[in-house]
Amino acid sequence: MAxxxxxxxxxxxxxxxxxxxxxxxxxxxxxQAKVIDEPVMADFQQAEQLLFISSTTGQGDIPPNLxxxxxxxxxxxxxxxxxxxxxxxxGDSSYGETYCGAGRKIFxxxxxxxxxxxxxxxxxxxxxxxxxxxxxxxxLKQVFG
Numbered sequence: 001m002a003x004x005x006x007x008x009x010x011x012x013x014x015x016x017x018x019x020x021x022x023x024x025x026x027x028x029x030x031x032q033a034k035v036i037d038e039p040v041m042a043d044f045q046q047a048e049q050l051l052f053i054s055s056t057t058g059q060g061d062i063p064p065n066l067x068x069x070x071x072x073x074x075x076x077x078x079x080x081x082x083x084x085x086x087x088x089x090x091g092d093s094s095y096g097e098t099y100c101g102a103g104r105k106i107f108x109x110x111x112x113x114x115x116x117x118x119x120x121x122x123x124x125x126x127x128x129x130x131x132x133x134x135x136x137x138x139x140l141k142q143v144f145g
Contacts (some may be wrong), residue, residue, distance in 0.1 A: 004050055005051070009067070011063045016135060032074065049085065051087075056090065081114055082114065086118045088132075093127050118143050
């Protein structure tokens with residue numbers, strides 16, 4: 001089974017709770033999963049597989065708790081060389097162009113870093129889904145087995 005490092009961007013705690021729930025589900029499925037609360041470059045480089053879960057804030061921005069780390073990745077550009085990743089974007093489609101902006105930015109960056117997407121960006125629309133766990137946890141089971 002895989003070792004999965006879970007990174008999250010959260011403003012009000014939804015993405016953080018979803019990361020914790022994902023960890024529990026992945027562990028129940030036999031994976032080694034850990035939530036990275038304050039990521040540093042070593043967490044990223046040593047990860048076997050990556051899962052990013054991020055809400056979107058402002059004008060399609062990455063939440064502050066993850067933004068500095070993403071900027072560090074952009075500037076230092078540590079190549080993933082085919083390492084598997086998945087991204088969950090939480091957003092609200094009523095915001096139009098900025099819908100799931102953080103998830104889209106993270107997904108694009110991981111592709112630029114030559115990561116291997118395990119699935120397309122998974123978008124969760126707050127206009128349609130009250131509890132993102134209802135959609136994300138079954139999706140994780142498909143992606144990571």
